[in-house]
């Protein structure tokens with residue numbers, strides 16, 4: 001082995017799922033409970049060494065972004081004084097708000113970016129990079145692909161933030177490689193009373209910082225699901241002292257969901273901002289709506305965990321879906337196309353529909369009735385297609401953040417799996433899943 005080979009950092013890929021919020025979006029931002037589950041649609045981030053170890057390269061073809069920096073041009077010295085570190089292990093500490101001085105110091109590196117979406121992504125990348133990596137981290141090539149629709153309510157920002165946080169936490173030496181395979185149970189469950197944070201919680205915390213870069217005031221539910229996977233009842237703690245409450249729902253009931261994308265673009269930041277304004281304009285009205293959503297999430301949770309979940313529970317869950325959508329409409333976050341989906345599913349009597357995620361366009365979910373025939377569902381999907389809507393087939397409750405290390409991939413396929421060019425050129429969702437997934441069994445999960 002030559003000296004160069006020894007110094008060459010290993011290639012790896014990280015991946016995190018999107019999510020579907022079943023009850024409680026928007027109210028989650030104000031500390032009300034919400035229920036969400038991980039999707040099988042995921043974001044993938046390939047990280048490979050650059051030929052020039054001084055260059056950090058980003059390729060995010062889904063949004064048409066190619067960007068690079070010389071690592072020595074980042075303002076490491078000036079930023080150093082603003083980064084807070086744990087006194088015990090010197091790991092960087094998340095702060096309740098983004099540090100404006102750091103954002104300001106990064107502005108030179110972002111100067112030549114005039115596309116808003118590119119700017120937000122690059123700011124998020126650099127903000128995490130200067131905290132989690134260092135001046136000595138060799139320049140890597142970060143290439144991202146997602147099988148999720150972007151900006152459609154399925155948590156594309158959070159799964160991207162989790163991939164960024166996980167890759168940098170690993171590069172920066174803050175977390176070890178995961179060891180748990182796809183079908184294995186976590187070997188050493190983290191002791192909650194132990195002072196040291198688990199790798200998954202470390203990634204969760206830093207991806208929350210990434211979500212803040214994307215949309216200012218996130219609740220943390222999207223990145224929590226993208227990190228930990230499965231299905232959760234989540235409640236943000238509005239005081240900064242207590243941690244958020246995240247209750248895993250291991251026996252998530254076998255509900256059948258139709259996920260339909262209106263393809264109307266919208267921004268979570270703007271929609272969350274709109275609800276914030278309503279809260280200031282009509283505080284009592286707004287509080288009553290948010291409380292009502294919190295109550296219905298609690299009711300739904302009790303039904304979902306009831307042993308012997310059956311028809312009776314499903315019918316109540318459908319009623320709660322309808323109430324939840326009505327309350328979201330009253331908060332001004334629906335869209336005529338989401339109402340069209342609702343009219344079609346109601347007319348065809350296939351189930352109860354609500355918007356999911358931030359709304360304003362994006363996706364709706366339909367909780368399908370147990371007696372609805374497959375023909376009826378297919379006829380409804382055809383009707384959606386006439387309106388230009390797209391329906392996704394996906395399963396709920398998948399794995400959270402995972403890592404595929406080059407040493408886990410056979411030598412014959414390694415060059416292909418870890419080639420940025422090949423990764424960027426992949427066409428279909430299946431191609432992305434198969435190449436990045438290789439054999440799914442090879443991935444390890446934190």
Ligand SMILES: Nc1ncnc2c1ncn2[C@@H]1O[C@H](COP(=O)(O)OP(=O)(O)OP(=O)(O)O)[C@@H](O)[C@H]1O
Nearest residue numbers: 060062146151152153154155156157267268357358
């Ligand atoms: N594959 C990707 N490549 C680059 N940027 C991405 C990717 N996926 C998401 N993003 C970033 O996330 C932003 C969309 O986030 P936004 O929060 O508005 O929608 P969402 O996360 O898809 O929906 P919701 O927040 O309602 O679940 C994009 O504008 C982009 O900045």
Ligand SMILES: C[C@@](O)(CCO)CC(=O)[O-]
Nearest residue numbers: 025026028218219357358
């Ligand atoms: C609208 C919102 O509640 C969900 C977005 O997926 C925002 C958040 O909780 O961060």
Ligand SMILES: [Mg+2]
Nearest residue numbers: 155157158268
């Ligand atoms: Mg988002």
